[in-house]
Amino acid sequence: GESVGLHLPTLSVQEGDNSIINCAYSNSASDYFIWYKQESGKGPQFIIDIRSNMDKRQGQRVTVLLNKTVKHLSLQIAATQPGDSAVYFCAENGDWSGTASKLTFGTGTRLQVTL
Amino acid sequence: KAGVTQTPRYLIKTRGQQVTLSCSPISGHRSVSWYQQTPGQGLQFLFEYFSETQRNKGNFPGRFSGRQFSNSRSEMNVSTLELGDSALYLCASSGLSYGYTFGSGTRLTVV
Numbered sequence: 316g317e318s319v320g321l322h323l324p325t326l327s328v329q330e331g332d333n334s335i336i337n338c339a340y341s342n343s344a345s346d347y348f349i350w351y352k353q354e355s356g357k358g359p360q361f362i363i364d365i366r367s368n369m370d371k372r373q374g375q376r377v378t379v380l381l382n383k384t385v386k387h388l389s390l391q392i393a394a395t396q397p398g399d400s401a402v403y404f405c406a407e408n409g410d411w412s413g414t415a416s417k418l419t420f421g422t423g424t425r426l427q428v429t430l
Numbered sequence: 431k432a433g434v435t436q437t438p439r440y441l442i443k444t445r446g447q448q449v450t451l452s453c454s455p456i457s458g459h460r461s462v463s464w465y466q467q468t469p470g471q472g473l474q475f476l477f478e479y480f481s482e483t484q485r486n487k488g489n490f491p492g493r494f495s496g497r498q499f500s501n502s503r504s505e506m507n508v509s510t511l512e513l514g515d516s517a518l519y520l521c522a523s524s525g526l527s528y529g530y531t532f533g534s535g536t537r538l539t540v541v
Contacts, residue, residue: 349529349530351532356534357534357535358434358436358520358532358533358534358535359473359520359532360532361529361530361531361532364529404473406473416461416463416478416485416486416524416530417463417475417478417486417488418463418465418473418475418522418530419475420465420472420473420474421472422472423472
């Protein structure tokens with residue numbers, strides 16, 4: 316069935332370094348992917364998204380890469396800051412038909428930023 | 431503009447009781463989805479409503495139900511609560527463009 320998985324449950328990086336969080340998905344029909352950041356006690360916060368007709372999309376300090384051949388998604392955070400410490404989820408919309416929508420989430424990666 | 435508002439933030443209920451959670455989407459958003467988040471199962475889709483109609487449903491028992499009102503506000507109800515229903519319940523709203531905005535959730539504890 317559909318699944319979205321993450322390779323690493325915890326990632327520890329030094330402040331100022333770049334972070335890379337990976338995600339694998341299994342539904343080849345998925346056409347929309349989102350990265351969310353969730354801080355303790357809060358709901359998921361949108362970071363960046365990408366459609367399946369793109370390979371790369373950049374935001375402020377973040378870049379999402381999509382490799383449809385191997386069904387892999389990654390989130391790159393440049394110059395990681397302490398405020399980036401959180402759990403990061405990738406999500407896939409495998410049911411976006413304009414009439415119904417459903418997100419399938421990965422298990423999450425905890426990013427720890429050390430000083 | 432105001433974000434997605436979920437009430438209440440915290441709830442403690444006893445097994446066997448029922449509970450109703452509320453979600454007010456972003457103004458103009460007509461789609462409201464509900465998700466359950468637990469440490470063991472992660473984020474799981476419950477159901478989605480659009481213009482007062484349920485368009486999609488996840489794999490949850492019939493004890494979980496929801497509805498949407500004409501102003502797009504949504505409620506979800508869980509009847510005959512079980513200990514395993516303890517979770518963070520998240521609501522997300524979506525408009526014409528791609529993307530989902532989540533609320534802060536309702537933390538339900540069943541004792």
